[in-house]
Amino acid sequence: MQDKPTSQAPGALSGVRVLDLSRVLAGPWCTQTLADLGADVIKVERPGSGDDTRAWGPPYLKDADGHDTSEAAYFLGANRNKRSLAVDLSKPEGQAIVRKLAGQVDVLVENFKVGDLTRYGLDAHSLLAEHPGLVICSITGFGQTGPYAERAGYDYAIQGMGGLMSVTGERDDLPGGGPQKVGVAVADLFTGLYATVAILAALRHRDATGQGQIIDMALLDTQLAMLANLGSNYLCSGKVPGRMGNAHQNIVPYQTFEASDGHLILAVGNDRQFTKFCEIAGCPAWATDPRFATNAERVRHRAELVPLLEDVIRQRPRADWLASLEAAKVPCGSINSIAEAFADPQAQFRGAIVPMCHPLAPELRLVASPMKLSATPVQYRHAPPLLGQHSDELLREAGCTEQEITNWRESGVIA
Numbered sequence: 001m002q003d004k005p006t007s008q009a010p011g012a013l014s015g016v017r018v019l020d021l022s023r024v025l026a027g028p029w030c031t032q033t034l035a036d037l038g039a040d041v042i043k044v045e046r047p048g049s050g051d052d053t054r055a056w057g058p059p060y061l062k063d064a065d066g067h068d069t070s071e072a073a074y075f076l077g078a079n080r081n082k083r084s085l086a087v088d089l090s091k092p093e094g095q096a097i098v099r100k101l102a103g104q105v106d107v108l109v110e111n112f113k114v115g116d117l118t119r120y121g122l123d124a125h126s127l128l129a130e131h132p133g134l135v136i137c138s139i140t141g142f143g144q145t146g147p148y149a150e151r152a153g154y155d156y157a158i159q160g161m162g163g164l165m166s167v168t169g170e171r172d173d174l175p176g177g178g179p180q181k182v183g184v185a186v187a188d189l190f191t192g193l194y195a196t197v198a199i200l201a202a203l204r205h206r207d208a209t210g211q212g213q214i215i216d217m218a219l220l221d222t223q224l225a226m227l228a229n230l231g232s233n234y235l236c237s238g239k240v241p242g243r244m245g246n247a248h249q250n251i252v253p254y255q256t257f258e259a260s261d262g263h264l265i266l267a268v269g270n271d272r273q274f275t276k277f278c279e280i281a282g283c284p285a286w287a288t289d290p291r292f293a294t295n296a297e298r299v300r301h302r303a304e305l306v307p308l309l310e311d312v313i314r315q316r317p318r319a320d321w322l323a324s325l326e327a328a329k330v331p332c333g334s335i336n337s338i339a340e341a342f343a344d345p346q347a348q349f350r351g352a353i354v355p356m357c358h359p360l361a362p363e364l365r366l367v368a369s370p371m372k373l374s375a376t377p378v379q380y381r382h383a384p385p386l387l388g389q390h391s392d393e394l395l396r397e398a399g400c401t402e403q404e405i406t407n408w409r410e411s412g413v414i415a
Helices: 026-036 092-102 116-120 124-130 155-161 186-209 219-225 228-237 271-281 295-300 302-313 318-327 338-343 345-349 391-397 402-410
Strands: 017-021 040-045 060-062 068-072 082-086 107-110 135-140 213-218 254-259 262-267 332-334 353-358 361-367
Touching: 017 026, 017 092, 026 040, 026 082, 026 107, 026 135, 026 186, 040 092, 060 361, 082 391, 092 124, 107 186, 124 135, 124 213, 135 186, 155 186, 155 219, 186 213, 186 219, 213 219, 219 228, 254 302, 254 318, 262 302, 262 318, 271 295, 271 302, 271 318, 295 302, 318 332, 338 345, 391 402
Parallel strands: 017 040, 017 107, 040 082, 107 135, 135 213
Antiparallel strands: 060 068, 254 262, 262 332, 353 361
């Protein structure tokens, strides 16, 4: 069963070839982004089991009869537009195959533990010495250097170590207070995106100079960087930010409130918007009250203002508030379930869900890429591959003979 491309125009990265030796999420998220932009991504996996996330279910992809397949939804979410080569790196023949492919690509992405690829002769420095134009991106928990370099790194632990869980969750003095991880693996995802940016920069340098380079990406580095304003708050003030629940550290009012029939988000971003809110709430005097007239004063007098807002907002239904606030261009929003988020008219209009034809399910639905390029739009060329689905095809393209492919399969080097 063939994939159905959504456009025939070449992608922005058409002609760029990527050898993907990564697994789980940070690396695959990076390479899926490159693939969505048109790069030809070769996903190298272990014969038999493949990427760990193939088994991270349920839920699993359902076939045309509604039965579970062996493909976990987790894997499907990070591996479209790739071709799968199942090769055993523990065998010298498998190492030779990957080394051969490394000479035929522009980019290599891997997330092995520090030093693991050295025993295969596939470490970054060896490959770059052999192929000086190659861009190599290594993704680990803590980077290639430092006292933690040899530790395994996992998103959950990194969220804790990198300070994110100290500012996520309800305040300690309220019910349910305490450290809380984010609902998705944001350290992995952000690292994948930062890695993508770094790879594109390295490719531009390579095209200008002919020189490849090694990119050292670490989840902990990324987690610290993505603290953004909270990291800056601490460095500028010396005061350690704490958990604020659904409130904002630097803006008031910017949090959830309970209406008479449910919760809503009020996200006032400036004093003009606050004045409009006060008019809608029937409390125009708040806008000129010295305690509340500016954001800086509202932050200082948060404990006085928020209870007043809570009392007013709970007197009217959510839909009434949202309609009035939206009409006045005061930022606000509902709190949707994931099902409601995908069903939202704006999400549907923007094409948040993309259908793809998978070998095991003709109507696979995936979350679409958010990148909207006018001249080189994202293409959905390949459904997430079955393990080893393209092994023969890729090896033939690499110049291997049919006899070599047969011998490797019989000896378990490939699958």
